[in-house]
Amino acid sequence: MPKLTINEKICTHCGLCAKGCPYGIISLPDGAVPCYIAGGSDRCILCGHCEALCPTGAIVVNDPRLDPTTYESGLADIEPERLGRYLRMRRSIRRYREESIDKAVVGDLMDIVRFAPTGGNRQPVRWLIIHDTQELRRLTAMVVDWMRSISGSDSPFAARFNLPVMIGGWEEGRDYICWNAPHLVIAYAREDIPVARTDAVIALTHLDIAAPSFGLGTCWGGIFQHAVNSWEPLRGALNLPPEHVSIHCLVLGYPAISYQRPPKRNPASIVWR
Template sequence: MNMIFDQEMCTQCGICTEICPIGIIFQDAQNMPYVPDNMGYACTRCGNCEAFCPEGAISPLFKIEHSVPDDAVLPDITPEQLGLYMRKRRSIRNYKDTIVDRATIENILDIVRFAPSGVNNQPVHWLIVHDPEKVKDLTRLTIDWMREIVASDTPNPIKPVMQGLITAYENGKDPICRGAPHIAIAHAQEDNPMAYTDCIIALSWLELAAPAFGLGACWAGFLKMAATSYKPVIDELGLPEGHVVQYAMMFGYPKYDVCNIPGRLPSRTIWK
């Protein structure tokens, strides 16, 4: 931990001492913030102190690349605008053949890396299957997995629908990746108990950010199931040692525009 408090810029407001989620920032006799030597190890590098310092007097120096907000490019978003944007989010299952360039995907992931994670552990790693032919390979292997399940006595919660998916594939359809040109695989260390939740949060951010770039996405549940149990799919992905697939998402340019917002059940809320 290499946190620096700029004594000339600091106004001794005390916000950093209140905002630190671990409670390791204190104020000395002159109200200057400091971290005791025996507490620095507990810092999670969440950056709260840096983010909420009104004077910009805190420099954690974590050697982690970060962006600096610019008021000129941060217009206010009204609740109505945000609500409309989020309500128009749809699971996209029909895609154009157009390839999404790597720079666009990297820009989305640059946003997604700021998604919250437990104790700021940031366990999420990405595998982007960018080659559409490799996406087709994953579809084929997932269908092979289903064929083996159908032909065996192995129980599986989606076994009743597998034959229909196999038939659709044999008739030229892609019921697994829906013809998407790309797949995003969120993976992490197998022994990290918080990794699954953190990966789901990160993928949710990816799906929500995608329409701002003209893209659409959909959760690839069938592929995820095959990727966690079927060795040919696991081998095809070739994740680092000790890493497992937490979840998968297909994405690309939507073939059709979202024109309307379908209804949903009202919020079911208990107030106490």
């Protein structure tokens, strides 16, 4: 159960911790330091906003589930112009260098991704990182097996994608599924937490956005995920824990191409009220 530790010497009684608590479970008794209301600790979702808001660092949330690592403080100070350029230049990468990414680098990337928002701060997303490129090729070959099994059928997937080209390409060493990327990052979660699907897509989006700042490229594995949903041998090979499902995935590697300018996009479709 979480506990609040208050440094009474530096608490200014400003009340920002109580005001910032999304569940209203921190009270500030007259002249005293902040504390949980009765039963509050049971309902604390460990979002840490009380701690993050405190101007003097007087309040600390303690819970054995929390990673104690602390990071440099400071306001998010990137200007819209720079951020806009960065986001507009992010691309789906479909050509990769034959070079593995050090696990420590992937770890640094995932250390950013774990700060993505999750419903009720439940943090239900788990990761399966296929770091071994040979293993990724083995799994991709299973996607091709699935394609062969539906090729020529009335499956909507077979109608939408050019399966003969994809299957033939694979046989000749061209990978239209994972683009010969060295790695694949799969986000999975318990299937009985409906919001976990949204959480996983948000976390993958953070990964997708953060990767270029490490010099890395990504591409969403929509076809791979479709095959996971449809092909039992591939699901079996992933060997996720019982009651867990793969939600979506991204291939990851060092890009072998660089884009010179953003492509054009549709205007934003907005209704103002």
